[in-house]
Ligand SMILES: Cc1cc2nc3c(=O)[nH]c(=O)nc-3n(C[C@H](O)[C@H](O)[C@H](O)COP(=O)(O)OP(=O)(O)OC[C@H]3O[C@@H](n4cnc5c(N)ncnc54)[C@H](O)[C@@H]3O)c2cc1C
Ligand code: SF4
């Protein structure tokens with residue numbers, strides 16, 4: 280998995296869903312679900328998350344879409 | 346496994362389906378139902394309005410526009426002015442002398458808007474998520490809903506997405522409403538009690554790149570010692586830490602307010618402070634509110650803007666349904682009206698934001714020394730920006746920024 284949500288930190292605000300350029304995240308029943316086949320590890324959600332509840336296993340690629 | 350029945354009262358088809366019972370969706374649904382059309386509102390949360398993602402500030406005029414008098418149970422505190430602090434500590438005070446705004450309880454306010462929609466005849470459903478759109482020859486013709494583990498199709502002549510920041514249906518309809526990082530603020534907030542506030546009827550804004558890069562910190566009182574204390578920061582370059590970390594350090598550095606305070610609630614959220622959409626409609630489809638980025642780009646207020654977008658959309662949708670033409674070109678009247686009534690102004694305010702966020706603390710202090718509190722109010726309302734441009738032109742390194750305001 281490229282990007283991971285940490286439910287114990289996440290506040291289910293949905294912001295990461297709105298910034299993901301690849302429509303890879305959804306907020307279902309107040310839980311963040313990442314569609315691994317869509318996520319390319321760009322790290323946009325990691326930069327956005329106000330609380331640090333998204334982590335990348337590897338370093339972000341340089342494809343962050345600002 | 347227990348078989349889950351169909352949602353109580355669900356019909357197979359409606360004139361309009363609204364996705365999301367936030368302020369934008371409920372307001373739009375109410376006004377469409379008022380005109381005698383059939384409307385269903387699907388809200389995926391179990392409780393409308395909760396959890397909140399909001400500092401809960403709204404103008405009295407906006408409430409009045411929606412038919413409220415300010416004595417409703419959702420009003421937590423009246424607001425009669427504000428304090429604004431430049432990075433160097435320069436204080437701006439505005440005292441209107443009478444309540445101009447209030448801090449509401451979103452968990453109650455959003456429900457009131459939903460009650461009103463229901464009372465007008467709209468059918469509101471909770472814990473039902475819209476997971477897909479139905480299409481007929483390319484036109485949107487309804488939604489697919491998830492109820493428990495089951496899915497149902499519901500037809501609609503027009504589908505309105507009022508899904509907020511997490512909305513996914515506009516993209517499915519072919520409208521790219523992805524929030525670019527430069528156009529969205531990363532927000533974090535505590536609702537706190539036992540604060541020491543010098544005036545619990547004023548809002549507080551603190552500016553500075555050290556404390557809140559490309560954004561600000563706010564205190565919005567909900568009572569004598571209770572307030573929403575939050576931060577919104579830009580999502581792009583120069584932001585080294587998480588919104589939560591910035592806010593925590595700032596709170597720690599202000600024991601005069603927070604020494605004995607407790608946290609009652611924790612909130613986060615994205616604030617679409619830019620990226621206005623030229624085209625918010627498709628055949629049989631309209632997107633409004635945060636999902637369409639209709640937020641004041643300088644202060645991030647989206648309740649007033651979202652409900653206004655809902656009002657304008659309701660008017661256009663009803664007109665189109667009466668004429669039995671819900672094509673893109675017919676619904677595009679919404680683009681035209683919204684841009685005329687709100688968009689042009691928000692676009693100017695967005696430019697102001699682009700200027701402010703490019704300024705160093707030193708530049709902000711320079712600006713603060715030149716401005717009166719009335720200037721700040723004017724600018725935040727998109728007015729008199731020529732004065733700002735003139736001031737910028739006086740500082741060589743800010744000349745470039747003045748061109749943004751053109
Ligand atoms: C930290 C912070 C502070 C803020 N402070 C203020 C402030 O002081 N004043 C102000 O006016 N604004 C403020 N805002 C902005 C304000 O909260 C939003 O602009 C406002 O809530 C937008 O209303 P909306 O109806 O468009 O969307 P929302 O209120 O987000 O409502 C969208 C609803 O749709 C539902 N939904 C989404 N997708 C689906 C689906 N597929 N199916 C079913 N339901 C769905 C969601 O669950 C949600 O209930 C703030 C925002 C943040 C993050
Ligand atoms: S942005 Fe962060 S807190 Fe908000 S839903 Fe995504 S992971 Fe959770």
Ligand code: SF4
Pocket residue numbers: 281282298299300301302303304313317318319320321322323324325
């Ligand atoms: S890493 Fe990029 S593609 Fe993957 S979920 Fe986050 S924003 Fe989307």
